[in-house]
Amino acid sequence: MATASAPRHQIENPQPLAAVPNKAPNRKRFVRLTLWPLVAATFFMVSGGTYGTEDIVHGAGYGRAILILLLTPLLWSLPTAFMIGELSSALPHEGGYYAWVRRAMGNFWGFQEAWLSLVASIFDMAIYPTLFVAYLTRMFPWFSVNNRGWWVALAVVIACAVLNIAGVKVVSLTSLWLFFALTAPFVAIVVLAPFKIGALANAVTKPTTSAVDILGGLLICMWNYMGWDNASTIATEVEKPQRTYPRAMLVAVCIVALTYVLPFAAMWMTGLTSTAWETGSWADIAGLLGGPLLRVGVVLGGVISAFGMFNALVMSYSRLPLAMAQDGMLPGIFGRLQRKSRAPWVAIVALAMGWAMCLGLGFARLVTIDILLYGTSLVLEFVALAVLRFREPDLPRPFRVPGGLFGAIAIGIPPALLLGFAVTRSEHEYIWGMSSFAFGMILIAAGFVAYAVNHLLKPHGWAAPEQKPEPAA
Numbered sequence: 001m002a003t004a005s006a007p008r009h010q011i012e013n014p015q016p017l018a019a020v021p022n023k024a025p026n027r028k029r030f031v032r033l034t035l036w037p038l039v040a041a042t043f044f045m046v047s048g049g050t051y052g053t054e055d056i057v058h059g060a061g062y063g064r065a066i067l068i069l070l071l072t073p074l075l076w077s078l079p080t081a082f083m084i085g086e087l088s089s090a091l092p093h094e095g096g097y098y099a100w101v102r103r104a105m106g107n108f109w110g111f112q113e114a115w116l117s118l119v120a121s122i123f124d125m126a127i128y129p130t131l132f133v134a135y136l137t138r139m140f141p142w143f144s145v146n147n148r149g150w151w152v153a154l155a156v157v158i159a160c161a162v163l164n165i166a167g168v169k170v171v172s173l174t175s176l177w178l179f180f181a182l183t184a185p186f187v188a189i190v191v192l193a194p195f196k197i198g199a200l201a202n203a204v205t206k207p208t209t210s211a212v213d214i215l216g217g218l219l220i221c222m223w224n225y226m227g228w229d230n231a232s233t234i235a236t237e238v239e240k241p242q243r244t245y246p247r248a249m250l251v252a253v254c255i256v257a258l259t260y261v262l263p264f265a266a267m268w269m270t271g272l273t274s275t276a277w278e279t280g281s282w283a284d285i286a287g288l289l290g291g292p293l294l295r296v297g298v299v300l301g302g303v304i305s306a307f308g309m310f311n312a313l314v315m316s317y318s319r320l321p322l323a324m325a326q327d328g329m330l331p332g333i334f335g336r337l338q339r340k341s342r343a344p345w346v347a348i349v350a351l352a353m354g355w356a357m358c359l360g361l362g363f364a365r366l367v368t369i370d371i372l373l374y375g376t377s378l379v380l381e382f383v384a385l386a387v388l389r390f391r392e393p394d395l396p397r398p399f400r401v402p403g404g405l406f407g408a409i410a411i412g413i414p415p416a417l418l419l420g421f422a423v424t425r426s427e428h429e430y431i432w433g434m435s436s437f438a439f440g441m442i443l444i445a446a447g448f449v450a451y452a453v454n455h456l457l458k459p460h461g462w463a464a465p466e467q468k469p470e471p472a473a
Contacts, residue, residue, distance in 0.1 A: 034239050038248040043255055049182040049305045050263055051282065052131050053224055055364065058210045058277040059217030062268040069260045072221045073253040075414040080378065081228040081249045082401045082411060083385050089241065089398040090388070097381050098323065104384035104391070108451060113380050114324055115447035120373035121317045122351065126358035127223070127366045128310035129153035134280035134363065135302030139295075153359045160311040161352040164318070167341025182305055185286060185297040186263045192290050193266035201271030203288055210278035212364055215425040222418060223367045224260065226374070241399040279363045314348060321347040329454065361431060368422065368429045372440040375419035382412030 057065045087100045097117065102110025133149040143149050212220070228249075238244050267285065276285065283302065287295030322344040325335035338345040358366065388395065389408045401407050426436035 035244050035248055035251070038238055038244060039251045039255065043252050049301060050186050050260055051135070051182075051302045051305050052127075052279065052363075053220070053260055053264075054277040054279055054281050055210055055212040055220050056217040056224075057264055057274050058208065059212040059220075060214045061274045062264060064214065065217060065221075065274075066261050066264060066268075068218055068221050069264070070257055072218070072418075073225050073257055076222055076418055077225045077228045077253060078249055079382075079411045079415050082246065083382055084228075085241075085245055085249075085399045086397055086401050086408075087381070087385060087388070090395050097377070098320065100388070101380050101384045104387040105380075109380060111329060111451045111454070112447050113377055114320060114329065115450060116373050116377035116380070116444065118317075118320050119443050119447075120370055120377060121313075121320070122354040123358055123361075123366050123370040124374065125310060125313060125317065125351070125355045126153075126361065127363065127370065128306045128313075129156040129355075129359060130363050130366060131279070132156050132303050132306035132310075135283060135299050135306065138280050138283035138302075139299045150359055154356055156307060156310060157352050157355050157359070160307070160314050161348050163311060164314040165338055165341065165343050165345045165348055167338070167343055182301045183259065185294060185301055186259070188290055188294055188297070189286060190262050190266045192294075193269050196289060197269050198271040200267075200288055201273075203272060203276075205272075205276040205288070206281070206284055208275065208278040208281070210364075212278075215421055216364055216368070216429075218418075218421055219371050219425055220364070220367050222371055222422070225256075238399070245399050246402070314351075315343065318344050318347040318351055321350065328458070365429055365431050365436065368426050368436045369431065369440055371419075371422045372426050372436065373443065375415070375422055376444060379412065379416055379419065382415065385412070 053069075056068060059065075060068055084097070088096075091100055091103065098110055098114045101113035130153060133143065133153050136152065137144040137149060143152055238248070267289075270289065272285065272288070280302070283295050283298045286298040321330055321334040324330040325332055325347075334347050334350070335344065336346045337343065361369075385401070386405070386409045389405050401411055403410065423437060426440060429436040431439050
């Protein structure tokens with residue numbers, strides 16, 4: 001339970017915050033994990049299956065796509081996992097990424113971290129209904145006519161919002177049977193492809209509409225490797241974390257990368273042209289390789305993966321405005337909980353409206369703006385890591401990024417450089433009549449304005465000092 005927030009102008013030593021989960025669904029806690037249980041837990045938390053990776057091959061070709069899929073986790077995922085592994089183990093009960101930045105750099109930057117994460121989540125969440133429709137229309141083209149796909153995507157948003165508000169528990173994404181359901185079609189592809197070497201070189205495929213280039217493919221790869229921050233939250237529960245945690249992350253990166261790379265490598269052997277790939281095309285390509293049954297399996301896996309990921313993320317993302325309301329940084333209405341389920345229903349409804357507004361933007365645009373905003377918030381977290389090392393060197397850290405202060409600074413450089421590619425790509429992607437870069441800068445600047453307005457209206461925060469918010473479900 002959070003305490004009342006410190007005055008907004010009080011920058012030094014802010015008070016503890018309400019608990020904010022990481023940028024991915026909450027998972028069951030594991031006690032004293034050794035190497036291989038930690039690897040398994042990390043794999044379940046990070047990998048949602050091979051779905052949504054098709055445009056990487058379309059933009060880069062097979063060889064470069066495989067190279068991107070192998071290098072990106074080393075430059076993007078591992079630094080993030082190590083950074084949040086240290087911060088979450090050092091400050092496990094003080095509000096997550098929002099609290100880390102606030103503690104390191106004060107209220108203003110804490111608010112910007114929360115703002116960027118919240119706005120990025122709106123575009124990130126719109127991706128999953130978009131993928132749901134992309135795979136559904138491969139089996140039922142009727143839904144691609146007019147605006148029917150948009151209505152299906154909206155129905156996914158509404159259904160998951162209602163399920164979360166009502167407190168209905170859907171099967172966990174970490175369940176073993178779901179893992180097999182999502183991966184079985186791709187195991188079949190890897191097994192069947194060697195028997196059809198060169199057989200699809202002249203295959204007639206559905207014309208694609210994808211305009212993704214190699215930079216766009218890189219951003220989609222970066223999006224597919226997001227989620228390691230959630231795996232890092234269990235760093236405090238690892239046996240000998242300083243030794244076990246980095247080894248487990250390296251092994252998990254290799255395994256996740258292989259689940260992405262092997263199906264593409266298998267299809268490369270068949271001779272299928274790289275221009276045949278676009279979002280959702282795994283279904284048609286599986287049909288060419290293994291017949292209608294394999295095609296149906298991929299479609300079912302795609303819609304289950306998209307629905308399951310979206311539903312699991314609803315509650316996680318809704319806790320950020322809830323925690324900000326409890327900490328006095330948003331009006332108290334965002335902290336209202338449903339009486340029976342204890343779900344933050346106002347926050348869920350408000351976010352669902354934002355997700356619905358972004359449904360028509362398309363997969364590539366959503367990924368571009370999501371990476372731009374998420375990456376900016378990630379840079380703030382890397383800065384917080386270095387600042388806390390400098391300002392609070394004696395803070396207990398069960399897991400530490402290796403290399404001392406230099407290591408804490410250097411580990412943020414590769415993700416920042418990759419973010420530069422997102423900036424470059426966003427200048428050529430347009431959204432609502434402007435470049436994605438200009439649109440992103442407007443959203444980032446809006447965070448500065450929102451903080452100023454918040455400060456003018458409520459200099460000491462929205463929550464009364466004596467108010468004690470009730471815990472969420």
